[in-house]
Amino acid sequence: MTAMRIEGAESARAAERGFVRLLGGYTVGLAGGTLLVNERIPVPRFNVVQTVRVARARQAQFFEAALDHYFQRALRPTFRVPVPTPGHVDDALRQLGFRPREAPEIWLIAGPDRPVPRPSPRVRRVLPEELEDLVALWAGERERIELRRQLEVGMHHPNPGEEEAPFAGMAEDGEVASATIAYQRGPCLDVEAVTTRREYRGRGAATALVRGILTDPMALRSRFVALRSAEPRLAERLAPLGFQIAEENVIYDLPADAKLNVPMAPPPGVPLWRPRPRGGAGLGPQ
Numbered sequence: 126m127t128a129m130r131i132e133g134a135e136s137a138r139a140a141e142r143g144f145v146r147l148l149g150g151y152t153v154g155l156a157g158g159t160l161l162v163n164e165r166i167p168v169p170r171f172n173v174v175q176t177v178r179v180a181r182a183r184q185a186q187f188f189e190a191a192l193d194h195y196f197q198r199a200l201r202p203t204f205r206v207p208v209p210t211p212g213h214v215d216d217a218l219r220q221l222g223f224r225p226r227e228a229p230e231i232w233l234i235a236g237p238d239r240p241v242p243r244p245s246p247r248v249r250r251v252l253p254e255e256l257e258d259l260v261a262l263w264a265g266e267r268e269r270i271e272l273r274r275q276l277e278v279g280m281h282h283p284n285p286g287e288e289e290a291p292f293a294g295m296a297e298d299g300e301v302a303s304a305t306i307a308y309q310r311g312p313c314l315d316v317e318a319v320t321t322r323r324e325y326r327g328r329g330a331a332t333a334l335v336r337g338i339l340t341d342p343m344a345l346r347s348r349f350v351a352l353r354s355a356e357p358r359l360a361e362r363l364a365p366l367g368f369q370i371a372e373e374n375v376i377y378d379l380p381a382d383a384k385l386n387v388p389m390a391p392p393p394g395v396p397l398w399r400p401r402p403r404g405g406a407g408l409g410p411q
Contacts, residue, residue, distance in 0.1 A: 133234040133313070134371045137351035138175060140315035144308040145171055147289055148275040153194060157187035160194055160202070165275065166268050169203045169378060170318075176374070177206045181213040188217060204377040205230070215375075223377040228355045232372040235350045239367025241339060248337020251291035251304070253277055259291060259304050262320045276306065286310065288343055294334035296325055303330040307338055312348035314338075319352060332362045339366060 142152045142161060150163030150171055157179030163171035172195060179187045195202040206214055208229060215225070251259060256273050264272045279289035287310045296302035302325035306317045316338060321330045335352070344350055351371075354360075360370050 129236055130234065130369065130371045133236055133349040133351065134232060136311060136313035136349050137232060137234055137315060137371070140308060140310045140313040140351065141175065141317075143287060143310040144289075144306075144315055144317060147279045147283070147287065147308060148272070155187060155190055157183060158191065158204075160191055162194070162198070162200070164198055164200065165271050166264070167198075167200050168264065168268055169201055172200045173203045173205055175205055177204050177214060179214065181211075184213060184217050188221060192221070201379050201383075205374045206377065208373040208375060210375050218377045222383050223379055226355070226376045226378065228357070230353055230355050230374045230376050231357065231360060231370050232351060232353050232374070233360060233363055233368040234371040235339075235363075235367035235369070237348050239339070239350070240365075241345070242336045242366065244340040245333065245337040247295040248334055248340075249293060249295070250341075251293050253280060255293075256291065259293065259301065262304055262322070263306070263318045279308075290341075290343065292334065292338055292341075294330055294337065296330070302328075303334045305334060305338070307341070307343055309343045309347055314344050314347040314350045316350065316352035319354070329362070331359070335363060336366060 138159075142159065145161045145163055146152065148163060148171065149165040150161065153160040153162060158177040159175040161171060161173050161175055174191055191202065191204075204218055204223060206218075210225075218225075256276055260269045260273045260276070276289070276291060280291075283289060287308070289306065289308045291304060291306050293301045294303040301322065303319065303321040305319045308315045308317060316335065319331050319334065338344055339350065350368075352368075355376075360368065
């Protein structure tokens with residue numbers, strides 16, 4: 126991997142951490158990975174362990190500390206592990222009840238030499254009063270109110286050095302075909318949650334949306350533009366816009382029927398989570 130791609134990936138990870146904090150979350154740095162935590166919006170996308178790199182001899186301590194933190198808060202985390210996935214990390218996560226998604230997640234990054242497309246009249250920033258209809262594309266019913274509130278706060282009251290703006294891509298019939306949330310911090314513009322309405326999928330709506338964002342001042346002043354996707358064909362579609370695969374990760378999730386059991390009043394100093402022994406009682410995913 127070239128130095129430019131490494132720099133872009135590091136900038137993208139920093140921007141992602143900033144995005145989670147913008148939405149009312151926080152981050153916890155551990156030896157082996159960084160926890161992205163959002164108790165206000167308790168969905169796996171905002172509760173992910175970013176870029177797991179941990180030695181075999183230290184993985185028990187790392188996974189216990191990470192799961193302690195999430196399970197105490199009744200949160201279901203996901204783990205993001207770079208490809209090629211180390212065998213000991215894969216084995217540990219499977220033993221803890223986590224399962225890898227079928228499709229890996231790719232991190233696409235366009236560097237400073239990317240072309241600047243012509244502005245598109247069909248791509249525009251979303252107004253605050255339009256968020257009500259769009260948050261349904263990004264969150265379930267229980268999380269929509271909080272997500273909308275946090276997005277409005279980010280739009281009106283960003284911290285110095287950052288900017289957040291939802292974007293919409295319009296179809297020929299005047300309806301919103303696709304939408305995304307752009308967050309700019311430092312040298313990187315993080316394009317989050319690129320989503321296309323079902324009836325417009327397969328027509329290039331997501332590509333057109335990204336192309337339009339590249340002409341926005343947020344992108345023009347950013348050294349890197351980054352987005353993540355589980356759609357492998359997106360890399361080919363965005364290649365003419367300067368995007369390259371900078372990182373590929375396997376995402377590990379807990380099955381929907383896994384239960385998080387945490388004691389109500391643990392003794393002082395005792396971890397709240399333990400792997401459940403095979404064939405025996407214990408705490409953890411069941």
